[in-house]
Amino acid sequence: MKAVSAVVAGALLARSTLAEHIDGVVSWGITQRRQPPPPEEARRLRKRASTFEEVITNEEARGGYFATCRLGTPSQDLSLQLDTGSSDIWVPDSSAKVFNPSRSSTFDVVGQDEFDINYVDGSSATGDYFTDVFEIGGATLQNMTMGLGIKTDIAYGLVGVGYALNEAIVGTTQSASSVYPNLPVNMVKEKLINTVAYSLWLNDLDSSSGNILFGGIDTRKYKGDLLRINIIPTSQGLYTSFNVPMTGLQAVSSSGTDVLTSESFPIPVVLDSGTTLSYLPTDLARQVWKEVGALYSPEFQLAVIPCDMQNSQGYFSFGFAGPSGPRINVSMNELVLDLTSGPAPVFTTGPYKGMDACEFGIQNFSSAPYLLGDTFLRSAYVVYDLVNNQIGIAETDFNSTESNIVPFPSLSAHIPSATAAPDQSQATVQPLVTTPAYAASAGFTNGVSSSPSAASGLPPALGIAQFSVLAVSMALTMRYCTYYGWWLEALHGDEGKSGTIQKQRNMRVVRAVAALNSSSRAVATRTGAVRHVGLGCRTQLATTQQQWNASRLSGLRYFSRTRNCRDAAADALRAAKELAAANMTPEAAAARRTPEEAARLERVRNIGIAAHIDSGKTTVTERILFYTGKSKQIHEVRGRDGVGAKMDSMELERERGITIQSAATFADWKKKENGKEETYHFNLIDTPGHIDFTIEVERAMRVLDGAVMVLCAVSGVQSQTITVDRQMKRYNVPRISFVNKMDRMGANPFKAVEMINSKLKIPAAAIQIPIGTEKEFEGVVDLVEMRTIKFDGNRGVNVKVSNGVPADLQAFAEEKRQELIEKLADVDDEIAELFLDEKTPTPQQIKAAIRRATIGLKFTPVLMGTALANTGIQPMLDAVCDYLPNPADVPNLALDRSKKEEPVALVPYNTLPFVGLAFKLEENPYGQLTYMRVYQGSLKKGQYLFNARNEKKVRIPRIVRMHSNEMEDVNEIGAGEICAVFGVECASGDTFTDGRLPYGMSSMFVPDAVMSLSIKPKKSSDADAFSKAMNRFMREDPTFRLHVDEESEETIISGMGELHLDIYVERLRREYKVDCETGKPRVAYRETISRHADFDFLLKRQSGGPGDYARVMGYIEPNEEDPEKNHFETRVTGGTIPDKYLSACGKGFEEATLKGPLLGHRVIGATMVITDGATHVTDSSDYAFNLATQMAFRKTFPDAGGQVLEPLMKTTITAPVEFQGNILMLMNKRGTIVDTEVGQDEFTMIADCSLNAMFGFSTHLRAATQGKGEFSMEFSHYAAAPPHLQKELVANYQKELESKRTK
């Protein structure tokens, strides 16, 4: 912005101090001009601008930065002013002794008389457009288009580096197509830098120099983290200035810290190097002044302060973009500025009588946008990223003598080494406006020497009342007039009203007034402003920032016409972006895929093994590891050798013989294809079957491309098979089915096939038939090829394949093959056609159809075998290769956050930008391990990734492939694979990118906890270990939760069931040596309402100070659309409740539903509608409306038929048939029987049971079935608890509350 560029107009040109050129970065040293201008130049300048009064001498604090550039051939040195608020380069010609075109052999006029620029301050330049060689910081631009000011009243040239749309636009309307190319854009075009971005940092008050670094950052020049925050666009969505949300301000000194608040939070502030002072909303500025004892004159709109306050030890901490955003501390020595260049003026009256007066660096302004000028910016290292529309900001390291320049790697790359400020959405939250205690005030003034003539050093900060007096009292105003009078006299006295330049230079001018003038140039005419300042007390600066902005945007500063160069920048940017985008489409990526890459992917299979508990998943996986040569020996689940299965590595798993955590491994399977051996690479996850660990299946299914669904040959589809089926369907995971335990008595694979068809509703057909049954089971007939497969050798390693089918099975095989073809004909067009033509498909046609239909989620081929007896596993591995997808076969989608979460396909191609999903976290002895599925791009050791959730940047120091609990280090992992990485702090389900794509991926489904229990370590000394363990468990397992009950102060853990919680209590004991006491398991009840009820609630409280007033009217009723979710709506007409209070009502409703009125459990299925209400002029607030809504909800809850819900569990019990009667009796008491299935020996009963009734059920079941019965439970839905139970629960809760109240 050229706001104060005019302020410096009179200063002398200086030489550049630093010019350095590294690849992709151009660094340019800038020095503030310290010398006064020669008199004739100053005169001309004075004529030029309305704000020229401040243009006198040096002073360190004066804004405006100049750099040495070189123009023409041979080059002429020019010192040009840097302007972050415009986008053009132009230079006055030789008449101003700035640039002499006739001496340049490369000078070429491209637009005669077409250059015409007007500034809002009234200054202007007209002339030609020309191209010539332009150099800065060692970078040369051969054909830079620039303006030549042949007629101009500005003595120096300008280099704009701001948003093109701000000022460097053609014509008078803003449009992206008329953007004029500016310096950074041209540097990108010339490939000198990679992106349109630069870092700009100033040094402290004393050195008055700074640097601009195009295309990169210098990591040694700032302290702490460089945080990225988003720039605020205009209401039309355009980016025109570096406008960011300021969301906090604290005053800090040795006596305390004050949080200063403003009605205007979040405050839009423009970071504007070139404006000397900073301008904040009046309410905030007043608090700042009060902290430091600055005095304000309404006449002059200026705050002044004793100069001694330069030594004050306090500082102000500016916060941006929400509570977790960057903070920049600005110390007092940056905020107290000399008013003049000679001896300082002295306070003639008032509390600082006799002391030197200085200008205070923070002034007030009446409307947005506010400005943070050099008094702020000197303390901040700022990176301006015009491509991503972000700013990187950190505190400047004034003492740094070192340099480490990091270029932006590419056009759209984010600011290097910067992380996005988290929770930027919070930046829109308006904090509560409070009055500070001014605890820091004493510390600000403490120790600052007082003036000898002042009565008693610095006075304590003025109270608000005194302030208002100061603001209105004529006497005080007069005092300031006196003060200015002194100045006016000095200026006009001896030499008369006109004064002389010489005198003016010596006499110094009140810069702040001029700065304000320059901010209000829209209405202050040049001469008018001069007059106003000259008239001192009568200065009236009533203009608003909007007016000023409006005039800027309506084109007061514009290029009249341009020629060929007008759209160059936009074109260059657009073309680069289009090229990048075109290269990233799935089609383009697929087309570029090399044969090697395609071959690699074709042989990758990411698969999961999932099934009902105990069906043999781990036993199967153990065989896979053995047959692929990954492990040399087979160890059984709870085997006699006492080793335990490799994949069940946890001690508890081995003891209990169940899988608790999923385990990942990888292996190479050599498959015979057309007489050749082809190697397939498997990434494999063995999941647990128990429903309490269902999250493990959930996340495996989220990231895997295919699955092997294992079924028991005797039981077929069981309760958890149905759960797993649901999970596979949720994530569209194609599957093959493997009927295990073919050696068991009563094994019947065809019953399992039938059950898959009928219960899971997936067309399924056996592609094998067994040879021999139960103990005689020795192999299978492959129905596709009609050949015999048998196994011998140690553990069945030798697969003996013979063509043809055993004679006794011929007819059966034909029949089953026909069934397979018919089933395929139902789901596959090609087979359907052959079938209708009564043609027999070839084995290749069948195979191809099975693959198509399986990947298309329309079919599952069923294989069979026995893992324990080592039969049938190898053909199942072949089937994984034949029928399950490779990573390129299945669509994987990400959500493009820059396009309203539009889905975009990810392509597993190594050279595309990286996108991966962290799906599982685990702490192991070597540190935090994050399992990651790489969807796109490759990941190299040492690479940086960005977490899409919080934009945090992390380095990946180590990549491993997991083999259960062992690891193998790798340097790189390719697209489509699964790996684990160390050193990444994240949550499970986080998306990672290399920073080039704005993608996130949908997260996985996390079921709600149904059971909880209170827990506490037996020894208080174990508290640390306890909380460490709990933190770890919660991080690793999203279904495990912990909270401290507010009322009972007990620690409550909750999870998926008794076993789930049990395992964690046990792991605490074993892994952390913490013994715990646990309470009785509790049910996670819910509360809801059953009918419509109206309310009209008035909150009116008065207690001395401001009161609380809010009236809300409306109704609550059951949420018919989703009985598990709450819904809030407002239908207020006529603005009886303003919008901001309505959003407070919404929050109030949310809070009320967290703790239901009956039991303090969550409320679900409630709708609340606010239809009307009332506010009070002074007493209404967000707080009052939030509270009123909560109270209205609670009060109306009983009228709306509030009731307690309890979880109903789908319970499946299996036992030998003879116990059917006993079980029926057991279940009658506990729930509703949904289904019973009686098999040959076993029967299965499914019932919906109240969880409450199921505590201790295992003991009863054991007693009723002589230990032969089994059961599993899974949450089904919530239903109203029986009335007597509701009554009892509510009474108990009330009693508890009562006892707490009386305590």
Ligand SMILES: Nc1nc2c(ncn2[C@@H]2O[C@H](COP(=O)(O)OP(=O)(O)OP(=O)(O)O)[C@@H](O)[C@H]2O)c(=O)[nH]1
């Ligand atoms: N008869 C027979 N038993 C088997 C077979 N496969 C596994 N088992 C047994 O079934 C029991 C459960 O096997 P696991 O491999 O632990 O089953 P899982 O599916 O991994 O169990 P979870 O992970 O706890 O759900 C073990 O005792 C195995 O020995 C088989 O083919 N035949």
Ligand SMILES: [Mg+2]
């Ligand atoms: Mg297992």
